[in-house]
Amino acid sequence: MTDIRSRVSEAEWEARVNLAAVFRLAAKHDLSDLALTHFSARVPDEPDRFLLNPYGLMFEEITASSLVKTDREGNDPLETGSPLNAVGIMLHSAVLDARPDVACTAHTHTVPGMALASLDTELLPISQTAMAFHGRVGYHDWESAETELDERERIARDLGPDGRALVLKNHGLLAAGPSIPMTWVLLFELERACASQLDAMAAAHAAGTGLDMPSASICVKTARQFDEFLAAPARDNDWPAYLEILDREDPGYRE
Ligand SMILES: [Zn+2]
Numbered sequence: 533m534t535d536i537r538s539r540v541s542e543a544e545w546e547a548r549v550n551l552a553a554v555f556r557l558a559a560k561h562d563l564s565d566l567a568l569t570h571f572s573a574r575v576p577d578e579p580d581r582f583l584l585n586p587y588g589l590m591f592e593e594i595t596a597s598s599l600v601k602t603d604r605e606g607n608d609p610l611e612t613g614s615p616l617n618a619v620g621i622m623l624h625s626a627v628l629d630a631r632p633d634v635a636c637t638a639h640t641h642t643v644p645g646m647a648l649a650s651l652d653t654e655l656l657p658i659s660q661t662a663m664a665f666h667g668r669v670g671y672h673d674w675e676s677a678e679t680e681l682d683e684r685e686r687i688a689r690d691l692g693p694d695g696r697a698l699v700l701k702n703h704g705l706l707a708a709g710p711s712i713p714m715t716w717v718l719l720f721e722l723e724r725a726c727a728s729q730l731d732a733m734a735a736a737h738a739a740g741t742g743l744d745m746p747s748a749s750i751c752v753k754t755a756r757q758f759d760e761f762l763a764a765p766a767r768d769n770d771w772p773a774y775l776e777i778l779d780r781e782d783p784g785y786r787e
C-alpha cells in the first residue's frame with residue numbers, strides 16, 4: 533500500500549498522517565479497545581469522503597497509507613480491498629454529513645466512557661474540563677450493534693448543530709472537532725472529564741457528601757471560552773509537539 537501517497541492529494545496525505553498520529557496517541561494513552569473502535573477524518577478536498585481505519589489493525593499499527601478512503605455508502609474509490617467496519621461507516625458518516633464544520637470524529641469504548649454512558653445522569657460540569665463541554669454534549673440511546681442506516685438521522689439529531697461530543701448510552705463516547713488536532717484534544721479532555729466525574733461521585737458517595745456544582749452562568753461562560761480555544765488557529769501549534777513525541781518513539785505512522 534506504499535503507493536497510496538502518489539495517488540492522493542497533498543491535503544489528503546497530510547490528513548492521513550495526522551489521523552494516523554491520533555490513533556497512535558490514543559493507543560499510547562490507553563484509549564483503544566483492541567481494534568474495535570474507529571476514528572475518521574474528512575478528506576479535505578473531497579468533502580463527501582472520509583478516512584477510516586480498516587479491520588485488522590491495532591491502533592498502534594495504523595499508518596497514513598493503511599487508512600481507507602470511503603463515503604457514506606462504504607465505497608472504496610482507491611480500490612484497496614481493505615475491510616471496513618459497517619457500524620463505523622454509519623456512525624462517522626452520520627456526523628460528517630450533518631455537520632460540515634466537523635473535520636474529524638473519534639469513537640472510543642474506554643472504561644470511563646462506558647461507565648459514564650451507563651449512568652442515569654449526564655456529564656456534570658463539576659470541573660473546568662467538564663465545564664468546557666457544558667451544553668455541547670449530546671446523548672444517543674443504544675439501538676443495537678446492527679447497522680440501521682436510519683440511525684444516522686437520530687445520531688445527527690442527538691449531537692445537534694453545535695455539539696462537540698456524544699455520549700453513546702450503554703456504549704461509549706464520540707468526539708467531533710473542527711480539525712484533526714483539535715479532535716484529539718477534545719477526545720482526551722472528554723475522557724478525563726468522564727474519569728474525574730466517576731472518581732468524584734465515588735468519593736462523594738464514600739464520604740456521604742455532595743458534589744460542588746458551579747453556577748449555570750459560569751458553566752456557560754467556560755464552555756464559550758473553550759469554543760474560542762478550539763477556534764484559535766494558534767492552538768494547532770501544539771500539534772507538532774505531539775508528533776515529535778511519536779517521531780522519537782516510532783515515526784512509522786507517517787508511512
Ligand atoms: Zn462502538
